[in-house]
Amino acid sequence: MQPLANLKNNISFEDFKAEVLSDYKIAVESRECSLLGRREVLTGKAKFGIFGDGKEVPQLAMAKAFLKGDWRSGYYRDQTFMMAIGELTKEQFFAGLYANTDIELEPMSAGRQMGGHFVTHSLNDNGSWKDLTKQYNSSADISPTAGQMPRLLGLAQASKIFREVKGINTSNFSIHGNEVAWGTIGNASTSEGLFFETINAAGVLQVPMIISIWDDDYGISVHARHQTTKENISEILSGFQRDKDSKGYEILRVKGWDYANLIETYQEAGAIAREEHVPVLIHVTELTQPQGHSTSGSHERYKTQERLDWETRHDCNVKMREWIIESGIANHEVLTEIERNAKREVRQAKNNAWNTFLKPIKKEQQELISLLKQLETTSANGVFISKIKDTLTNIQDITRKDILSHARKALRYVIGEKSAEKKQLSHWINTVLEHSQPLFSSHLYSETQRSNIRIKEVKPTYDDDAEQVDGRIILRENFDAIFNHYPEALVFGEDTGNIGDVNQGLEGLQEKYGELRVADTGIREATIIGQGIGMALRGLRPIAEIQYLDYILYAIQIISDDLATTHYRTKGKQKAPLIIRTRGHRLEGIWHSGSQMGGLLNLAKGVHLLVPRNMTKAAGFYNTLLQGDDPAIVVECLNGYRLKEKMPNNLSAIKTPIGIVETIKEGTDITVVSYGSTLRLVEQAAKDLLAMGIDVEVIDAQSLMPFDLNHDIVKSIEKTNRVIIIDEDVPGGASAFILNEILNTQNAYQYLDSAPKTLTAKPHRPAYGNDGDYFSKPSAEDIFEAIYAIMHEVNPSDYPKLR
Numbered sequence: 001m002q003p004l005a006n007l008k009n010n011i012s013f014e015d016f017k018a019e020v021l022s023d024y025k026i027a028v029e030s031r032e033c034s035l036l037g038r039r040e041v042l043t044g045k046a047k048f049g050i051f052g053d054g055k056e057v058p059q060l061a062m063a064k065a066f067l068k069g070d071w072r073s074g075y076y077r078d079q080t081f082m083m084a085i086g087e088l089t090k091e092q093f094f095a096g097l098y099a100n101t102d103i104e105l106e107p108m109s110a111g112r113q114m115g116g117h118f119v120t121h122s123l124n125d126n127g128s129w130k131d132l133t134k135q136y137n138s139s140a141d142i143s144p145t146a147g148q149m150p151r152l153l154g155l156a157q158a159s160k161i162f163r164e165v166k167g168i169n170t171s172n173f174s175i176h177g178n179e180v181a182w183g184t185i186g187n188a189s190t191s192e193g194l195f196f197e198t199i200n201a202a203g204v205l206q207v208p209m210i211i212s213i214w215d216d217d218y219g220i221s222v223h224a225r226h227q228t229t230k231e232n233i234s235e236i237l238s239g240f241q242r243d244k245d246s247k248g249y250e251i252l253r254v255k256g257w258d259y260a261n262l263i264e265t266y267q268e269a270g271a272i273a274r275e276e277h278v279p280v281l282i283h284v285t286e287l288t289q290p291q292g293h294s295t296s297g298s299h300e301r302y303k304t305q306e307r308l309d310w311e312t313r314h315d316c317n318v319k320m321r322e323w324i325i326e327s328g329i330a331n332h333e334v335l336t337e338i339e340r341n342a343k344r345e346v347r348q349a350k351n352n353a354w355n356t357f358l359k360p361i362k363k364e365q366q367e368l369i370s371l372l373k374q375l376e377t378t379s380a381n382g383v384f385i386s387k388i389k390d391t392l393t394n395i396q397d398i399t400r401k402d403i404l405s406h407a408r409k410a411l412r413y414v415i416g417e418k419s420a421e422k423k424q425l426s427h428w429i430n431t432v433l434e435h436s437q438p439l440f441s442s443h444l445y446s447e448t449q450r451s452n453i454r455i456k457e458v459k460p461t462y463d464d465d466a467e468q469v470d471g472r473i474i475l476r477e478n479f480d481a482i483f484n485h486y487p488e489a490l491v492f493g494e495d496t497g498n499i500g501d502v503n504q505g506l507e508g509l510q511e512k513y514g515e516l517r518v519a520d521t522g523i524r525e526a527t528i529i530g531q532g533i534g535m536a537l538r539g540l541r542p543i544a545e546i547q548y549l550d551y552i553l554y555a556i557q558i559i560s561d562d563l564a565t566t567h568y569r570t571k572g573k574q575k576a577p578l579i580i581r582t583r584g585h586r587l588e589g590i591w592h593s594g595s596q597m598g599g600l601l602n603l604a605k606g607v608h609l610l611v612p613r614n615m616t617k618a619a620g621f622y623n624t625l626l627q628g629d630d631p632a633i634v635v636e637c638l639n640g641y642r643l644k645e646k647m648p649n650n651l652s653a654i655k656t657p658i659g660i661v662e663t664i665k666e667g668t669d670i671t672v673v674s675y676g677s678t679l680r681l682v683e684q685a686a687k688d689l690l691a692m693g694i695d696v697e698v699i700d701a702q703s704l705m706p707f708d709l710n711h712d713i714v715k716s717i718e719k720t721n722r723v724i725i726i727d728e729d730v731p732g733g734a735s736a737f738i739l740n741e742i743l744n745t746q747n748a749y750q751y752l753d754s755a756p757k758t759l760t761a762k763p764h765r766p767a768y769g770n771d772g773d774y775f776s777k778p779s780a781e782d783i784f785e786a787i788y789a790i791m792h793e794v795n796p797s798d799y800p801k802l803r
């Protein structure tokens with residue numbers, strides 16, 4: 001190994017020694033956490049463990065090059081890095097393992113994520129930003145391998161935007177775009193498409209992104225020969241290396257146990273990315289996994305003895321220790337002392353974390369025991385209650401589940417009794433549930449004043465002689481106003497820039513606002529969303545465009561796993577108010593007529609899903625969203641861009657409310673709920689039905705998630721006593737969701753005189769052409785007949801059978 005070049009210039013040898021020993025201390029403490037952590041799982045105190053052992057030393061080097069304002073987007077091996085930047089204490093490490101629900105004690109997710117998933121807090125309790133330039137930042141990890149990559153791209157791109165776009169208020173977010181986004185990924189996870197998509201996109205965009213590949217030759221049990229061509233990721237990526245003629249990457253290679261070289265490599269990488277805004281890839285090889293992949297198996301099952309022996313010799317902490325002694329920085333005794341202290345301190349931290357974790361739960365245990373003590377004396381079933389009390393008392397490592405489960409079962413024994421003690425128990429259960437449920441279920445959406453649903457409606461107003469324009473003109477004028485008003489807003493996607501999107505809702509805006517703010521991207525939906533997530537995490541207001549709703553499937557994983565969970569998994573400590581703009585519903589054929597609302601409703605809880613029936617409504621949604629904190633998908637009607645709409649005289653001020661339905665035709669006979677393009681057919685059918693004496697009330701859902709927060713639909717059903725839901729999703733899709741909301745949430749069953757119905761598309765993808773559409777999706781005739789059939793059933797003499 002090489003001697004260490006000065007860690008920093010003009011540092012004394014004593015300071016240098018102290019820094020190395022302080023690093024060594026972090027490395028061995030981190031290792032000790034991994035070792036003890038595994039034991040905590042095997043003894044049953046924690047549920048699952050995945051640790052950073054064998055990857056400590058490169059993370060020390062990365063931490064030294066990581067500056068305040070920088071961002072990390074990494075994965076579950078990075079505990080040592082988090083400890084080295086001071087964002088993870090030993091207590092917090094164990095609090096995460098035990099799933100402590102107190103965000104102060106378990107700042108990584110308040111127990112919502114398994115240990116090894118790291119985060120820093122970007123937000124104050126009221127949802128406002130902290131000064132991110134003055135702190136180290138880590139975006140919240142997710143478990144799906146390579147899922148950290150798309151977001152990493154956006155985190156890096158934000159620096160470019162902050163550096164190059166004029167007029168943005170960067171305070172809290174950036175200092176001249178000097179911030180680097182640091183990614184980490186395991187060698188095997190580089191097999192994922194998301195890795196390659198991100199690598200290519202970052203090379204194109206030339207953003208300050210440094211991706212470290214922690215290479216231990218394995219992905220769980222699967223060796224590199226099954227993962228990576230030539231078993232060497234940096235070699236196969238070498239075509240990305242920049243040279244004097246073309247832009248690209250700087251690619252660096254270093255051994256993961258070589259402390260001195262690691263530090264130099266990371267300093268070099270940091271300087272290149274920070275100053276030149278060039279992406280860097282660091283392939284860190286010869287890493288190990290001393291305890292195997294996770295607590296769910298042992299690596300002796302799949303590694304040869306030879307490999308295991310090699311890993312013992314090349315353990316990065318062992319190698320660092322050897323180097324310290326060889327370099328004369330410290331002797332064996334000094335290091336042994338550090339190791340002994342580490343063992344003691346980690347054990348202490350573990351005990352502290354366990355006791356603080358158990359304290360509030362034990363308090364509830366005690367409360368319940370004393371309630372049961374009282375109950376057993378007054379109840380006729382005292383023996384049974386006494387038994388429950390005894391088992392409860394004997395549980396040492398108690399959980400909330402144990403407590404509530406015992407309490408709720410005890411209550412069943414006094415079901416027919418009337419006593420103050422029974423009342424007390426029942427009240428206690430309600431209180432505990434009320435207090436405990438939010439620990440696990442809060443913060444799916446913003447809970448602050450900046451929640452989307454708190455943004456007040458502003459209706460469009462019109463001049464008497466308002467011009468009739470194509471819908472796309474309304475969008476374009478509104479986007480113009482948005483980019484003019486919000487310097488931090490930007491839009492990007494396929495064909496979004498130069499031609500101003502395929503339907504020209506952004507026509508001419510690139511010329512006006514520049515190529516960075518109205519930007520073309522490659523065809524790569526997942527990383528378009530990743531760009532949006534990363535930039536939103538850093539205070540920008542990105543609008544990510546997915547060209548057609550059908551292609552959102554390429555990005556659904558990242559929307560579902562990352563975007564939809566950001567606020568929830570950080571318990572409101574990070575937000576990504578990304579707006580996803582897309583267009584869908586009826587047009588042509590299997591891949592341009594998508595209306596897979598049910599899929600999105602199921603997979604993207606945590607993201608608002610908005611389905612405006614026209615472009616004025618859509619414009620109003622964009623204006624609302626830019627004032628709120630929740631991410632959203634806006635599905636514009638593909639066949640609405642050339643339809644005429646009246647131009648409002650207050651366009652930039654209008655706001656469509658979120659979670660509020662609109663009654664677009666009043667009627668008395670039946671409530672019809674629909675949304676999007678289908679509404680035009682419903683309106684036509686309603687006219688035809690009126691001519692036959694059937695007066696339909698038409699409600700535009702317009703916001704599927706959240707849905708009808710004021711419960712206006714049930715009020716309509718109270719009047720009409722009948723309901724049909726009509727959409728162009730498959731059977732059991734969004735219509736089933738809406739029906740569930742109406743029946744389960746709004747209790748509409750009590751007002752229904754006819755069976756509630758749905759009318760949907762066929763269960764296959766829509767066929768091409770006019771006839772394909774007619775036979776695949778509900779037509780005006782289908783709608784007419786479905787509604788008529790309900791009325792026929794009610795009153796066959798007035799409405800005789802049609803066919």
Ligand SMILES: Cc1ncc(C[n+]2csc(CCOP(=O)(O)OP(=O)(O)O)c2C)c(N)n1
Pocket residue numbers: 077143144145185186187188189190214216218219220293
């Ligand atoms: C999309 C996805 N597939 C599978 C898994 C299960 N899984 C978790 S870690 C892992 C192996 C990752 O290996 P590598 O990227 O080399 O990282 P290492 O654990 O070796 O550091 C797998 C298959 C997952 N989390 N996500």
Ligand SMILES: [Mg+2]
Pocket residue numbers: 186187188214215216217218219220
């Ligand atoms: Mg690996």
